[in-house]
Amino acid sequence: MEIGPILRAMTRNKIGAILIALQIAFTMTVVVNAYFMIEERMRLMERPSGVVEDQLFHISTRGFTPDFNGKVSVQDDLALLRQTPGIVDAVAINAIPLSGGGWSMSLQVEPGDGEQGHGVAIYMVDDHGLDTLGVELIAGRDFTPADVRERGPATSDWPDKAIISEATVKALWADANPLEVVGRTAYINDDEPVTIIGVVEKLQAPWNGWTTVEQSMLVPDKLIWTGVRYMVRTEPGRRDEMMPIVEELLARSNNQRIVRAPESMAETRARSYALDSGLAKILGVIMAMLVSITSLGIVGLASFSVRRRTKQIGIRRALGAKKRDILRYFLVENFMITTLGVVLGAVMTVGFNVWLVQALNFPKIDWLYVPIGMLALWLIGIIAVLGPARRATAVPPAVATRTV
Amino acid sequence: MLGYYVRLAAISIRENAVMSLLMITAVAVGIGTCMTIVTVNYIMAKDPIPQKSEVLYAVQLDSWNPNDAFRDDGSPPDQLTYTDALALMDARSAFRQTAMVGTSLIVQPDDPDSKPFQASGRAAYADFFAMFDTPFLFGSGWDADADRRLEQVVVLSREMNDRLFGGENSVGENITLGSYDYRVVGVLDTWQPMPKFYDVTTGPFDKTEDVFVPFSLVASLQLPRNGNTNCWKPVDGDGYEAFLASECIWIQFWAELRNDAEKREYLAFLDNYVNDQKSLGRFARPLNNRVNDVNEWMDVMRVVDSNATMMLPVSIMFLTVCLLNTIGLLLAKFLGKAPEIALRRALGASKRALFVQYLVESGCIGVAGGVVGVVLTWLGLRGIEALFGDLVENLVQLDLVMVTAAVVLAIVSSMAAGLYPTWRACNIEPAAQLKSQ
């Protein structure tokens, strides 16, 4: 390989080489980190919430007259909803998974206010809760009508039974098996005992950015507030059709309240991850633009370089260079510049990630992304230079004697 | 002479049409992307009330759990308990002060045909309007007496007034909010501080509220709370009274302190107050009361989204790549013209003349890139709006400052990109060039 002379020739045109190397380094820094972030966000977005999202929507109502009776209204609404054809089940609930608004409490294994607590999201439901949400019970039993009590705006204590998610089991009792925790007691509000009567496989908290998003608890509290939200489960495939019907039904049944537009769980999910998916798209566009600009830049510079060195190529051909020698010359030259770029890029990629981790609490990049990124940019560099290099091989040897 | 240079530049740009297009595109895309991100960050980090940001202070008292700081860094809670908010209001130790909380109210229009609807509201004290310099279209805020006497008065946003009264002066009219009658005392003109600094605990870039009512009504009419409620200790007993008396925090508190002396006095007052409370068995944590002015508060509350902060260096690196790209291409292009330059030099062109000639050429590319870049910035902001919808509605406005910044950035960066290649081009030694032929 003619690395020595190429290197010496390159040092005579340092700036050109450095410009490309820097471009590659910056491109790699952004592309690798962006790719990692996109993957990270996608991973977050792919987490299931645990409920049968494609059959669910939610709708909220609020009474506004002073004598509005929340208890009667909820009872009537639920009776109406549950007997409407197309609807599998419905429940009044205090919070919606993924929605970003909800209620969390601290659960602890031992009573007392110095004990370690574990934050869990609270879902208040009646005995139709599990069926409506479609969460899977993996241990213990569902709530029965006898378990359910009423919760008005003034209630501040907690029922003595609860169903928790498997992740909550893990948080409270480390490696306990879901089956063996049924019947155990946990404490809410420091010292109110709650018996675990069941465990569901998965039910996410309403806040997708929460580190303990998988920790949740269902309690048998039937809401009788004047403002209440219903989760409605439709028969498969009938969700969109049922949403306006239910809105109309509720609005008509009682004019002492307003009924807000229903929202499907699909919309809730989209809204919940709007920032993540939007960011992933922006980063994707930036990646694509960067790679095109950099590779077009390499194509452009290599073309200029081939044009400037036409005579030289002719001389080399006259002195016995084969076409593939000329091709190799440009590839090797580009390879060396790209190598400088990706080595610099590797350092900058890690540096940028370190900054993201320290200043903004972003996740730390997996080291594997760095060599893969280097490889990718190497390939991009080689592909970009291939065209101009091929054109260089077409320079006829007679150029040596013909051009001035 | 300049005309001659522009003509030469035009010939040269056209001669390498593809390359020139690539350079212009690179500059434009770089500036478009960079300015889009910078604009979003600029709005997020903007001083929302420059004329008063240094005299308005968010008040923090550390009423939190003795065993566990509110935040890991030890900073006190971002909101106050009802007990403390009322005590601070009663003391009136600051020049002006207001406790406040977001609420939502159901508006029942008089017209029986139009349906009731929900409006966002804010419960605050009379000082709110004077403190935050809210612009009034009609009437004014209520006075401190109204606060004391639990008067059902309301200030409407301009939008709400348009909706309810068709934009007419509605001062003195009554409206029904959640079944109670309220008398309109004022209508605000368009008012949208960015960020919505007076309450950033939930969406810091949300719209300002539709209706403003006296804070004293929160307790008397049991208005619903919009926003975060955090409790470190169980509520003692049932009912609304118990909740109000609890250690739950849900109230934002602001004080207007006109100078350092007032600020010092106010801090001393807060410390006194907390020490008094300690003797009643509250405030078990060490004394940790703080007042932060508007801009400090925006930092404390991390109003600038970390994703936006992350995008800033990304977009700057992007612009760098675009400019390096342009520098590289211009350099290659100019150096490729070395024989021509040598010839011109030999024919008597001065360095200066060549410098101008090539700077005109790079300037043309820069200006073209800049103009397209500003258009792309606008498109980029529309793109972000399309992607994030109402999450960012107020963040994607291109104001005069930003348009100017985009144009200046375009010209400066492309001139900078053109400068080095130009300098190299006019330093080509005619002799060496002709010799190595």
Added chain:
Amino acid sequence: MLSMKNVSRIYRTDVVQTHALRNLSLEVEAGEFVALVGPSGSGKTTFLNIAGLLETFDDGSYQLDGRDVAGLNDNDRSRLRNEKIGFIFQSFNLIPELNIADNIDVPLRYRGFAARERKRRVDRVLEVVGLGGRKKHLPSQLSGGQQQRVAIARALAGDPGFLLADEPTGNLDSSTAAGVMELINEIHRNGATIIMVTHDLELAARAERIVRLSDGQVVLLDEGGEGSELENGAAV
């Protein structure tokens, strides 16, 4: 060594066809030193390019070292150029961004020599042309005569049996030119076959034979200045 029969070369552009060579026939023996003269545009460079395998021809046949080159592909032609032929150009044709040693090194690398061998040869030929101390200089740091000596060194480095020179002294003053001629003569004495294009009749006279080209045809063969003999190129 070289045997051309009825070789033609036509340059076609959009507007005109130029018959650069018309049915040219020429024999050059191994070890011969031939000077090629003729008016401008008579086809000297074209002939040299074809002889040196830089260009192909349209008609006729050409045998180099007893081998028909018409059927050779680009790679074989490159290899032959590299191993058998040395070029010296009027405008030196050094690669401006490579230093002297690297310039001479270029054909040796294509030949596939090992580093040690390449270094030995570079040092040797630089000694021959008297520029041993200038290895690290760039072409632009040398005078024209020195540059041409480097070009000659580069042509010699591969020990070619066949040296083609296109006005090697055309850009040099007469005393420098004499020095370069001395070098070329020296190479000839060492056994190489040489074809040299020149406008300088005095220099041409130093060759064993002078071939005169006119309008793409050989018009006159001067045998080492011992009288002349007319040979007609074939009819058009």
